[in-house]
Amino acid sequence: MCHTAYIGIGSNIGDRHAIIRRAVTAIMSSIDSAACVSDPYESPAWGYDSPNTYINICVAARTPMSPLALFEELQAIERSISPAPHRAPDGTYIDRAIDIDLIAVDDVVFDTPALTLPHPRMHLRPFVLVPMAQIASQWRHPVLGKSILDLLD
Secondary structure: OOEEEEEEEEEOOOOHHHHHHHHHHHHHHHHOOOEEEOOOEEEOOOOOOOOOOEEEEEEEEEEOOOHHHHHHHHHHHHHHHOOOOOEOOOOOEOOOOOEEEEEEEOOOOEEOOOOEEOOOOHHHOHHHHHHHHHHHOOOEOOOOOOEHHHHHO
C-alpha cells in the first residue's frame, strides 16, 4: 500500500538552494518515487533570532514505507547532508544547513516518543503551510479537521 508523505525541507546557511536540491534528490532516490515539489518560500527564522533567512519547500511523495521507517530514512538523509546539531546545548534552535521534517502522511494520526503525525506545530508555521498549500491544498488536517488553506487563514 502506498501513502502520500508530505515532507518539509529548509535551510538557512550555506548554498541553501543547492542543499535543498541535494535533499530532494536523495529523498526521491531513497524512496524510489517521483515527487511533487513546491516553489521555494523564504522566511525569517522561527523560534529564535538569526540574520539568516530560511528557504523552505514542501515535497509530496508516494511511498510504501511506514511513517516510522520513512522518518528514520529522512533523518539519515539529513545527517548525510549535515551532521551538525539543530539545537544549541541549552535546547534552543540554531542556524542549520538542512532540516528535513516529516509533516504528514495521508490522514495518519501517529504519536510516539520518536514521531508525531501530523507534525505538532505545522499549523503554526507559515513556512510549512505556504509551500504545502501550493502542492496539497485539499489535504485536511486529521486532528484539526481543516484544510491547509483553512489553516493559512
